Amino acid sequence: MVHQELSLFPSLRVVSNVYAGHEIHDRLGLMQRPRMRDELARTLAEVGWSIPIDREVSRLTLAEQQMVEIVRAFHFRADLVLLDEPNSALTETESRALFDAVRRFRARGQAFLLVSHRLDEVLGIADTISILRDGRLVHSGPAADLTMRDAVRLMVGNVSTVSARKAPESTFGPARVELRGVRSGRLADLSLEVRQGEIVGVAGLEGSGVQELFDLLFGTRPIAAGEVLLDGGPYRPRSPTEGIRRGVASIPADRRTDGLMMNRRISENVVLVILDRLRSRLRLISDTTIRRVAKEFVSRFRIRGLAADAEVNTLSGGNQQKVVLAKWLAVRPGLLLLNDPTRGIDVAVKAEVHDIIRELAGEGMAILIWSSESDELLGLCDRIVVLNKGRQTAVIDPTTANRRDLTLAVVGGDVP
Numbered sequence: 001m002v003h004q005e006l007s008l009f010p011s012l013r014v015v016s017n018v019y020a021g022h023e024i025h026d027r028l029g030l031m032q033r034p035r036m037r038d039e040l041a042r043t044l045a046e047v048g049w050s051i052p053i054d055r056e057v058s059r060l061t062l063a064e065q066q067m068v069e070i071v072r073a074f075h076f077r078a079d080l081v082l083l084d085e086p087n088s089a090l091t092e093t094e095s096r097a098l099f100d101a102v103r104r105f106r107a108r109g110q111a112f113l114l115v116s117h118r119l120d121e122v123l124g125i126a127d128t129i130s131i132l133r134d135g136r137l138v139h140s141g142p143a144a145d146l147t148m149r150d151a152v153r154l155m156v157g158n159v160s161t162v163s164a165r166k167a168p169e170s171t172f173g174p175a176r177v178e179l180r181g182v183r184s185g186r187l188a189d190l191s192l193e194v195r196q197g198e199i200v201g202v203a204g205l206e207g208s209g210v211q212e213l214f215d216l217l218f219g220t221r222p223i224a225a226g227e228v229l230l231d232g233g234p235y236r237p238r239s240p241t242e243g244i245r246r247g248v249a250s251i252p253a254d255r256r257t258d259g260l261m262m263n264r265r266i267s268e269n270v271v272l273v274i275l276d277r278l279r280s281r282l283r284l285i286s287d288t289t290i291r292r293v294a295k296e297f298v299s300r301f302r303i304r305g306l307a308a309d310a311e312v313n314t315l316s317g318g319n320q321q322k323v324v325l326a327k328w329l330a331v332r333p334g335l336l337l338l339n340d341p342t343r344g345i346d347v348a349v350k351a352e353v354h355d356i357i358r359e360l361a362g363e364g365m366a367i368l369i370w371s372s373e374s375d376e377l378l379g380l381c382d383r384i385v386v387l388n389k390g391r392q393t394a395v396i397d398p399t400t401a402n403r404r405d406l407t408l409a410v411v412g413g414d415v416p
Contacts, residue, residue: 001073001081001082001084002069002070002072002073002081002082002083002084002086003069003084006065006066006069007069008057008065008068008069009057010056010057010058011056011057011058012056012057013053013054013055013056013057014040014051014052014053014054014055014057014060014068015033015036015037015040015053015054017057017068017072018040018053018068018071018072018075019036019040022076023036024036024039037053037054039075040053040071040075041053043071043074043075044071046074046101046104047070047071047074047097047098047101048097048100048101049067049071049094049097051064051067051068051071063090063094066086066087066090067090067094069086070083070086070098074101074105077105077108077110078110079109079110079111080110080111080112080113081105081110081111081112081113082112082113082115083102083112083113083114083115083116084115085115085116085117085206086098086114086116087118087121087207090207095121099121099124099125102114102125103125114126117205117411118205118411119148119151119152119411119412120148120411120412122143122151123143123146123148123151126143127142127143128140128141128142128143129141129142129143129146129151131151131154131155133154133155133156133157134157138154138157139154148408148411148412149408152404152407152408152411153404155407156374156403156404156407171197171362172195172196172197172198172382173195173196173197173364174195174196174232175193175194175195175196175229175232176194176195176196176230176231176334176335176366177193177194177217177228177229177230177235177335177366177368178192178193178227178228178229179191179192179193179213179226179227179228180226180227180228180229181225181226181227182216182223182225182226182227182228183223183224183225183226184212184215184216184221184222184223184224184225185209185212185215185221185224185390186207186208186209186212186389186390187209187212187213187216187390188209188389188390188391189226189391190209190213190226190387190390190391190392191392192213192385192392194335194366194367194368195366196334196364196365196366197361197362197363197364197365197366198361198366198367198382198383199357199358199361199367199369199380199381199382200366200367200368200369200381200382200383200384200385201369201370201371201377201380201381201383201384201385201396201398202368202369202370202384202385202387203370203374203377203384203385203386203387203396203406203409203410204370204386204387204388204410205388205410205411207389208387208388208389208390208410209387209389209390209391210370210387211339212390213368213387214250214337214339214368214370216228217237217243217248217250217335217337217368218237218240218243218248218250218337219237219238219239219240219241219242219243219248220239220240222236222238223236230246230247230248230334230335231247231334244331244333247331247332247333247334247335248333248334248335248337249328249329249331249333249335249336249337250328250336250337250339251324251325251328251336251337251338251339251341252324252339260312260320260323260324260327261312262311262312262313263311263312263313264311264312265310265311265312266310266311266312266315266323267290267291267295268290269312269323269324269327270323270326270327270330272327316349318349318350318352318353319349321341321342321349321353322349322352322353322356325341325353325356329360333365334365334366335365335366335367335368336360336365336366336367336368337368337369338357338367338368338369338370338371339369339370340370340371340372341353341357341369341371342354342371342373342376343372350376354376354379354380357369357380358380369381374403374406374407375403377398377406378398378401378402378403378406379398381398382398383395383396383397383398384396384398384401384406386406386409386410388410388412393409393412394409396409
């Protein structure tokens with residue numbers, strides 16, 4: 001099984017990860033490292049990848065780590081290999097090498113089950129395609145009998161135009177952030193702007209450049225080329241601290257790992273990034289001040305806990321997400337980056353979060369959002385920019401488009 005989420009030992013070398021649990025020993029029980037290295041080098045040559053096999057996994061790039069995960073499955077010639085979005089972190093060249101290897105190993109009798117949303121790749125390599133929707137099998141048959149448009153129709157089912165937000169153009173202010181010919185990681189010559197009061201959606205599969213866009217705007221990724229302007233001035237943040245200072249806030253996709261201190265109080269989480277503002281002349285911060293500030297946000301965001309003193313790990317997923325929002329909005333940002341903001345929360349709380357996002361836009365905040373749910377983008381955004389392989393390939397008007405239109409644009413088909 002090649003998982004979409006990596007399952008490697010970061011502190012071990014590549015060769016040790018590949019052979020974990022399958023080490024080669026001699027008759028005396030001693031590990032035969034040279035033989036393991038030689039065998040792994042031959043497998044890598046077959047696949048067409050170059051990975052330093054004696055380097056610790058933690059020192060590899062994300063793409064190289066994904067290669068290690070895949071090579072581990074190929075190396076032992078399993079009868080059946082399950083590939084779950086195996087090339088989400090790979091470049092186009094690396095992906096071609098992967099699928100060339102699949103074809104070679106398939107010819108030797110290995111079977112592969114590929115799970116992917118990249119329909120062009122699925123149609124290009126699969127013998128049989130099965131489509132699931134809402135937990136049910138809705139189609140299974142020869143890949144040659146299926147077009148991309150048919151596949152999208154089967155994936156999304158009956159569609160209707162979602163009731164979309166449509167704020168009047170006159171309510172938008174000047175551009176809050178502008179990208180001009182930006183290159184960074186997978187991003188290739190990207191130009192984009194988000195105006196004050198505007199909610200702009202970004203749609204794209206894993207590896208399309210969406211994450212790189214969010215990272216460079218928040219200061220966790222350098223800008224290789226091009227120009228970024230924030231409120232009309234040059235913007236090249238070298239760290240998240242600099243991004244926050246310039247009025248940029250980022251809500252991560254994984255709130256538990258990247259967004260919250262789970263075993264601390266709601267109040268401590270809410271004031272985490274504004275502690276300097278709360279210090280007295282003696283540079284001290286009182287619990288009373290922390291509670292007072294936190295109480296304002298707990299009330300505004302309707303966070304349902306025992307009180308601001310409740311630990312975050314006692315809250316529901318939806319209320320945890322509200323705490324993340326409250327923490328960053330305490331900064332009073334001008335640009336808000338939302339990475340799948342309602343993932344894993346129930347419908348009622350999702351509606352509340354949507355209301356909060358619309359409120360913030362109404363107050364003049366510029367909002368850039370990516371979501372794993374097409375309906376969320378269609379119902380929340382003023383326009384949706386589609387990224388594919390690091391480039392802007394379409395701009396969708398949510399008031400006239402539906403799920404099928406957006407899905408076709410994301411996977412690379414033509415929008416009717």
